[in-house]
Amino acid sequence: MPNSASVYGSSYIRWRRRLTDYAATAAATLTTLLVLAPLLAIFGYLIYRGAGAVNWAFLTHTPAPVGEPGGGMANAIIGSGVILAIACALGVPLGVGSGIYLAEYGRNRFGNYIRFTADVLNGVPSIVVGVAVYALIVLRQKHFSAFSGGVALGIMLIPTVTRATEEMLLMVPHSIREAALGLGVPEWRTTLSITLRTALPGVITAVMLGFGRIAGETAPLLFTAFGNQFWNLRPDQPTAALPLQIFAYAISPYDEWHRQAWAGALVLLVLIVGTVAAIRLIAGRGVVQGAA
Amino acid sequence: MGVGIEVGQLSAWFGRTQALFGISLHAAANHATAIIGPSGCGKSTFIRCLNRLHETNPEARVEGQVRIGDQEIYGGGTNPVELRRRVGMVFQKANPFPTMSIYDNVAAGLKLNGVRNRRRLDEVVERSLRSAALWDEVKDILKKKSGASLSGGQQQRLCIARALAVEPEVLLMDEPASALDPIATAKIEDLIFELKQSYTVVIVTHNMQQAARVAEFTAFFLMGRLIEFDQTQKIFTNPSDKQTEDYITGRFG
Numbered sequence: 001m002p003n004s005a006s007v008y009g010s011s012y013i014r015w016r017r018r019l020t021d022y023a024a025t026a027a028a029t030l031t032t033l034l035v036l037a038p039l040l041a042i043f044g045y046l047i048y049r050g051a052g053a054v055n056w057a058f059l060t061h062t063p064a065p066v067g068e069p070g071g072g073m074a075n076a077i078i079g080s081g082v083i084l085a086i087a088c089a090l091g092v093p094l095g096v097g098s099g100i101y102l103a104e105y106g107r108n109r110f111g112n113y114i115r116f117t118a119d120v121l122n123g124v125p126s127i128v129v130g131v132a133v134y135a136l137i138v139l140r141q142k143h144f145s146a147f148s149g150g151v152a153l154g155i156m157l158i159p160t161v162t163r164a165t166e167e168m169l170l171m172v173p174h175s176i177r178e179a180a181l182g183l184g185v186p187e188w189r190t191t192l193s194i195t196l197r198t199a200l201p202g203v204i205t206a207v208m209l210g211f212g213r214i215a216g217e218t219a220p221l222l223f224t225a226f227g228n229q230f231w232n233l234r235p236d237q238p239t240a241a242l243p244l245q246i247f248a249y250a251i252s253p254y255d256e257w258h259r260q261a262w263a264g265a266l267v268l269l270v271l272i273v274g275t276v277a278a279i280r281l282i283a284g285r286g287v288v289q290g291a292a
Numbered sequence: 293m294g295v296g297i298e299v300g301q302l303s304a305w306f307g308r309t310q311a312l313f314g315i316s317l318h319a320a321a322n323h324a325t326a327i328i329g330p331s332g333c334g335k336s337t338f339i340r341c342l343n344r345l346h347e348t349n350p351e352a353r354v355e356g357q358v359r360i361g362d363q364e365i366y367g368g369g370t371n372p373v374e375l376r377r378r379v380g381m382v383f384q385k386a387n388p389f390p391t392m393s394i395y396d397n398v399a400a401g402l403k404l405n406g407v408r409n410r411r412r413l414d415e416v417v418e419r420s421l422r423s424a425a426l427w428d429e430v431k432d433i434l435k436k437k438s439g440a441s442l443s444g445g446q447q448q449r450l451c452i453a454r455a456l457a458v459e460p461e462v463l464l465m466d467e468p469a470s471a472l473d474p475i476a477t478a479k480i481e482d483l484i485f486e487l488k489q490s491y492t493v494v495i496v497t498h499n500m501q502q503a504a505r506v507a508e509f510t511a512f513f514l515m516g517r518l519i520e521f522d523q524t525q526k527i528f529t530n531p532s533d534k535q536t537e538d539y540i541t542g543r544f545g
Binding site: 173175176178179180181182183184185186187189190193194197198200 | 343345348373374375376377378380381383385387388389390391400401404405451454455458
């Protein structure tokens with residue numbers, strides 16, 4: 001038989017719990033909005049300032065001479081694509097490979113050295129990477145090139161991909177590896193077809209994060225890809241890149257170029273988001289229902 | 293057909309800790325042999341020595357002889373990867389490959405070893421799932437659903453089918469029903485009865501009734517030592533060793 005005090009108490013507790021619940025939900029919602037706000041603000045402002053200058057000519061023409069209206073950033077869009085392709089060709093295999101080593105064989109002193117080196121490399125300012133590649137490649141070849149730009153961005157991609165791949169592989173339960181070994185699958189096949197395959201969505205996310213970061217880098221390209229007002233598809237020649245073009249146009253004194261810089265920034269953002277979304281879509285196909 | 297397993301003076305270590313002390317026993321071909329004993333007595337380590345999975349732990353070490361059929365598996369000429377195709381294993385916790393469909397889970401052992409022939413794969417998948425008494429439940433969703441989407445009992449039978457698909461001669465089972473409810477457990481036990489026709493089964497179990505139900509022979513392990521090995525009926529009705537008697541009557545462990 002409940003007495004009146006306990007009835008009073010239970011309704012008080014119920015009221016207090018409900019209040020706590022509302023407060024916690026409100027706090028979580030508020031922080032989410034605060035996180036999203038800068039992103040939406042940047043995107044909205046880019047559309048406001050840049051959308052007017054994005055047109056077919058902007059996407060298909062090279063820059064017009066100073067004073068002449070029109071022109072576009074087609075060479076910079078393609079140039080960015082070439083440089084990023086070189087960067088990924090270098091950074092993704094090296095990063096994934098060393099991540100596999102660290103996760104599967106790296107529980108020793110050598111592994112710790114690699115981890116430390118990767119973390120330090122991750123913290124090196126991007127302009128320092130640019131200067132280093134300038135000294136190592138550009139000075140030796142005696143000219144700027146898309147290749148050296150790709151190498152600089154690739155170097156920046158390696159530590160991100162390495163550490164993330166390691167983390168993702170370590171999250172794959174040991175029992176899954178044993179299941180494969182127990183079937184008489186060789187160790188290398190187990191690592192590639194079972195462990196890496198299971199961790200692949202996470203690895204792809206990590207690569208995409210790194211890709212998004214290097215796609216917008218300007219500093220490492222200043223002394224390597226250098227920029228170019230004209231078409232160039234040869235990797236051994238100075239090449240335009242969207243961030244470089246945006247930088248050059250943004251600090252120029254011409255209103256027309258300012259508008260184009262905004263448009264370039266918008267195009268860069270859309271291309272990065274589009275690439276990430278497309279790769280996720282492709283990677284997500286063929287996944288069976290209920291896959292963990 | 294199954295083959296016999298002859299274990300002689302088998303000892304195993306993890307780093308400096310010795311887990312097994314000179315185990316000798318004979319598991320008869322086409323029979324089930326149960327390994328019972330309290331937690332930490334070395335049951336799992338023992339059967340992991342029979343397919344050389346123990347040594348995949350970098351700290352692990354093994355001494356002694358294990359003869360499976362007419363092959364000395366710790367002899368110099370044995371390739372552990374090839375051995376594991378002859379000696380299948382089912383683990384305590386069902387561990388289907390989470391990104392693979394039901395079909396691919398069963399076909400994994402063959403596919404990852406280079407078998408590409410569609411018809412052969414289809415055939416092996418169906419036969420293995422039938423042997424594991426899972427075919428009727430999954431035949432319509434073979435390629436649509438992930439192995440991880442099945443229920444716990446179904447997942448364990450999927451893992452048995454996966455082990456059978458590579459056509460082993462011996463099947464090692466490490467507490468295959470310990471995470472399952474009584475109905476799923478009964479299905480697995482019925483299955484073990486069937487499998488004995490074609491395979492030699494060594495099963496680790498915590499559950500003494502289970503040992504009594506499925507196995508002709510039972511080995512009692514304690515602290516890494518084999519205390520008693522005999523016909524199951526003898527072990528449970530008239531054990532020769534006092535420690536065995538204490539364990540099966542529930543006085544310790």
